[in-house]
Amino acid sequence: MATPTLEKTGATSDASPYITVTFRIRRFNPEISDEAQWQDFQIEIDPKERVLDGLHKIKWDVDGSLTFRRSCAHGICGSDAMRINGKNRLACKTLIKDINPEKPITVEPIKGMTVLKDLVVDMEPFFQAYRDVMPFLITSGNEPTRERLQSAEDRERFDDTTKCILCAACTSSCPVFWNDGQYFGPAAIVNAHRFIFDSRDEAGEQRLEILNDKDGVWRCRTTFNCTDACPRGIEVTKAIAEVKRALITRRY
Template sequence: MSTAATLDKPSSAPEGAKGTASPYITVTFRIRRFNPEVSDESTWQDFQVEIDPKERVLDGLHKIKWDMDGSLTFRRSCAHGICGSDAMRINGRNRLACKTLIKDLNPDKPITVEPIKGLTVLKDLVVDMEPFFQAYRDVMPFLITKGNEPTRERRQSAADRERFDDTTKCILCAACTSSCPVFWNDGQYFGPAAIVNAHRFIFDSRDEAGEQRLEILNDKDGVWRCRTTFNCTEACPRGIEITKAIQEVKRALITRRF
């Protein structure tokens, strides 16, 4: 199925002044569509979009939804790479649509857009995130302490903070977890994102539930399922060294030092 439309150029587009070339190019967006109310099978649909190559894939999806096909369904929120809502597979790789520029994707060829893998597709590019968030909740991603409520802040040295600084960057986009072949084949695996968020508290000097979290991750569906393929690290839009964090959790389980 193919859809083509001519979009009105935005008001900010330069008028065709003599000798001034338009910055717009025509790009083919090839999107995997799925509507359970229509069919049990997904299909590919092409859209021809006039767009500035310096714009993002998210901008292209907006043009399609607003001007061509309002039924196109996808998640997005802040559009600045912070909320993690718009993770999807773009040209076969997990990325955030709001951080992926058209010019970086070889726009001379169709740009393929499909939902992330390993999670049930609800409609078009939207997947059921509940299993992902359940794994996140299971590792108790919050500070746990004992005793009486403190009368002043819990102080921490810069060195202690640095110990887990990298894993505080997670935005729960699921790009790492849905790039993991172990997760594709067994949805019971906690997945990289849950382990990263457990790491953030296991190595926090103020927390007192490290042992408890380690026992949770020592389960058959826990950290030992990792096969160190580095897919997760490559997929992370925040540049977190996920594979390194997983190895540190494994080491803590063996040595009980953290």
């Protein structure tokens, strides 16, 4: 397939910050073919820009059929998680200069989920696992008339796992999830952890029993892929280990 190019308009000079970068994107359109294929795009871009900026240039100026998810573009919504040069990353947080732009930049959908088109995958199984662990505060008694106070020490117990943005980078980096999509996956366990260890919540035992299932926390093989992939720096493997320990000791 011929490589589409996008040339920067206007005069150029030796001081121009733009470089020519090749994006090698894994394309899939079920309306055209059952097989995915790689397509190269060459664009002029400032290396201080992000991979997401490059994808925008391609979609807006070269091939409008290129399909991918993005929303806030600032690393908060988590919608633009994809595999960039073989690693799960957020396209909006990945700078061109940081991933060796002298070689083709490979972009493909995250693994372990059904690809709908190009870089867009079906996230429903991921979100179902998230819903299954009851990711909300559960208490008994009457609705309080004032806020539920909590000490700084109690908050610190689960602070790390409150950072999850549900991008699925951790879950789709997990070899167990690749081989068996029934596994809850790291993200669901992280979000269960956030409430299991919350001193205000009263459903820790219920969540632990959910994760004690054959497709639950014991499927983890501690490869640390999830921790390496998390764009928020959450110690995912540590959180999973703490849930395992709570299952054994029933102390949390």
